[in-house]
Amino acid sequence: MPIISLQVSDDLLERFEKVRNLSGFSSKSEALRDSIVSFIEKYEKFENLEGYKLMTVSLVYPFKEIIIDQITELYSRYHQTIKTVTDWRIAEKKIEMLLLVGEFGTIKDLYKELAKIKDVICSIREIVID
Numbered sequence: 790m791p792i793i794s795l796q797v798s799d800d801l802l803e804r805f806e807k808v809r810n811l812s813g814f815s816s817k818s819e820a821l822r823d824s825i826v827s828f829i830e831k832y833e834k835f836e837n838l839e840g841y842k843l844m845t846v847s848l849v850y851p852f853k854e855i856i857i858d859q860i861t862e863l864y865s866r867y868h869q870t871i872k873t874v875t876d877w878r879i880a881e882k883k884i885e886m887l888l889l890v891g892e893f894g895t896i897k898d899l900y901k902e903l904a905k906i907k908d909v910i911c912s913i914r915e916i917v918i919d
Contacts, residue, residue: 795821842893843916846900848885850909852878859906860885867899 797805805820814820850856864871870891877884889896896913904911 839893841891842889842896843918844889844893844896845914845916846887846889846903847912847914848883848887848903848909850883850906852881852883853908856906856908857883860903860909863899863902867895870895870899 805817809817809820812820814823848860850860864874870889872888872890874888875886889899900911900913903909
Protein backbone atom coordinates (compact mmCIF):
# COMPACT_ATOMS: atom_id res chain seq x y z
CA MET A 790 0.00 0.00 0.00
CA PRO A 791 1.46 3.43 -0.92
CA ILE A 792 2.26 5.90 1.86
CA ILE A 793 1.15 9.53 1.57
CA SER A 794 2.42 12.48 3.57
CA LEU A 795 0.13 15.21 4.89
CA GLN A 796 0.84 18.48 6.67
CA VAL A 797 -1.86 20.11 8.81
CA SER A 798 -1.98 22.87 11.40
CA ASP A 799 -1.71 22.02 15.08
CA ASP A 800 -5.33 23.09 15.57
CA LEU A 801 -6.61 20.84 12.77
CA LEU A 802 -4.61 17.88 14.09
CA GLU A 803 -5.96 18.43 17.60
CA ARG A 804 -9.56 18.55 16.30
CA PHE A 805 -8.95 15.47 14.13
CA GLU A 806 -7.54 13.50 17.08
CA LYS A 807 -10.50 14.45 19.27
CA VAL A 808 -13.03 13.31 16.66
CA ARG A 809 -10.98 10.20 15.81
CA ASN A 810 -10.94 9.11 19.45
CA LEU A 811 -14.67 9.78 19.87
CA SER A 812 -15.41 7.84 16.68
CA GLY A 813 -13.51 4.76 17.81
CA PHE A 814 -10.85 4.63 15.09
CA SER A 815 -7.75 2.83 16.39
CA SER A 816 -5.29 4.83 14.26
CA LYS A 817 -4.92 8.02 12.25
CA SER A 818 -4.46 5.93 9.11
CA GLU A 819 -7.73 4.08 9.64
CA ALA A 820 -9.63 7.35 10.16
CA LEU A 821 -7.99 9.00 7.14
CA ARG A 822 -8.76 6.00 4.89
CA ASP A 823 -12.41 6.20 5.98
CA SER A 824 -12.42 9.95 5.29
CA ILE A 825 -10.91 9.45 1.83
CA VAL A 826 -13.57 6.86 0.94
CA SER A 827 -16.34 9.21 2.15
CA PHE A 828 -14.84 12.08 0.15
CA ILE A 829 -14.69 9.99 -3.03
CA GLU A 830 -18.23 8.64 -2.60
CA LYS A 831 -19.60 12.14 -1.99
CA TYR A 832 -18.07 13.57 -5.16
CA GLU A 833 -18.65 10.51 -7.37
CA LYS A 834 -22.33 10.53 -6.40
CA PHE A 835 -22.77 14.07 -7.73
CA GLU A 836 -20.67 13.46 -10.85
CA ASN A 837 -23.17 10.85 -12.04
CA LEU A 838 -26.38 12.82 -11.44
CA GLU A 839 -28.33 14.19 -14.35
CA GLY A 840 -31.77 15.46 -15.23
CA TYR A 841 -34.21 17.67 -13.36
CA LYS A 842 -33.40 17.85 -9.62
CA LEU A 843 -34.53 19.43 -6.37
CA MET A 844 -31.52 20.28 -4.19
CA THR A 845 -30.36 22.42 -1.29
CA VAL A 846 -27.09 24.28 -0.93
CA SER A 847 -25.85 25.51 2.45
CA LEU A 848 -23.35 28.35 2.76
CA VAL A 849 -21.41 29.70 5.73
CA TYR A 850 -19.13 32.67 5.25
CA PRO A 851 -17.75 35.75 7.00
CA PHE A 852 -19.99 38.80 6.77
CA LYS A 853 -17.79 40.74 4.32
CA GLU A 854 -19.05 42.99 1.55
CA ILE A 855 -16.72 41.53 -1.10
CA ILE A 856 -18.07 38.02 -0.49
CA ILE A 857 -21.67 39.21 -0.38
CA ASP A 858 -21.16 41.01 -3.71
CA GLN A 859 -19.74 37.86 -5.35
CA ILE A 860 -22.61 35.71 -4.06
CA THR A 861 -25.23 38.30 -5.08
CA GLU A 862 -23.82 38.33 -8.62
CA LEU A 863 -24.11 34.53 -8.82
CA TYR A 864 -27.65 34.62 -7.44
CA SER A 865 -28.54 37.08 -10.19
CA ARG A 866 -27.04 34.84 -12.91
CA TYR A 867 -28.82 31.71 -11.60
CA HIS A 868 -32.10 33.34 -10.50
CA GLN A 869 -34.25 30.93 -12.54
CA THR A 870 -32.83 27.93 -10.64
CA ILE A 871 -32.94 29.52 -7.16
CA LYS A 872 -36.43 29.15 -5.72
CA THR A 873 -35.74 30.54 -2.25
CA VAL A 874 -32.88 31.78 -0.08
CA THR A 875 -33.11 31.78 3.71
CA ASP A 876 -30.37 33.51 5.63
CA TRP A 877 -29.24 34.19 9.18
CA ARG A 878 -26.49 36.30 10.61
CA ILE A 879 -24.76 34.92 13.67
CA ALA A 880 -21.95 37.09 15.05
CA GLU A 881 -19.70 37.84 12.08
CA LYS A 882 -20.90 34.84 10.03
CA LYS A 883 -23.68 34.61 7.49
CA ILE A 884 -25.52 31.31 7.00
CA GLU A 885 -27.66 30.73 3.93
CA MET A 886 -29.84 27.89 2.70
CA LEU A 887 -30.79 27.81 -0.98
CA LEU A 888 -33.58 25.72 -2.50
CA LEU A 889 -32.67 24.93 -6.10
CA VAL A 890 -34.85 23.38 -8.80
CA GLY A 891 -33.71 22.66 -12.34
CA GLU A 892 -31.32 20.72 -14.52
CA PHE A 893 -28.53 19.21 -12.47
CA GLY A 894 -25.86 20.62 -14.77
CA THR A 895 -27.00 24.16 -13.97
CA ILE A 896 -27.25 23.44 -10.23
CA LYS A 897 -23.77 21.89 -10.26
CA ASP A 898 -22.37 24.94 -12.08
CA LEU A 899 -23.83 27.27 -9.43
CA TYR A 900 -22.50 25.09 -6.61
CA LYS A 901 -18.99 25.02 -8.11
CA GLU A 902 -19.00 28.80 -8.54
CA LEU A 903 -20.09 29.32 -4.92
CA ALA A 904 -17.49 26.84 -3.64
CA LYS A 905 -14.71 28.77 -5.45
CA ILE A 906 -15.35 31.94 -3.46
CA LYS A 907 -12.62 32.42 -0.86
CA ASP A 908 -13.77 31.82 2.76
CA VAL A 909 -17.12 30.28 1.72
CA ILE A 910 -17.95 26.85 3.16
CA CYS A 911 -20.46 25.17 0.90
CA SER A 912 -22.37 21.85 0.91
CA ILE A 913 -24.99 20.38 -1.41
CA ARG A 914 -27.75 17.81 -0.85
CA GLU A 915 -30.27 16.20 -3.15
CA ILE A 916 -33.87 16.16 -2.00
CA VAL A 917 -35.56 12.92 -3.01
CA ILE A 918 -39.35 12.93 -3.19
CA ASP A 919 -41.00 9.52 -3.50
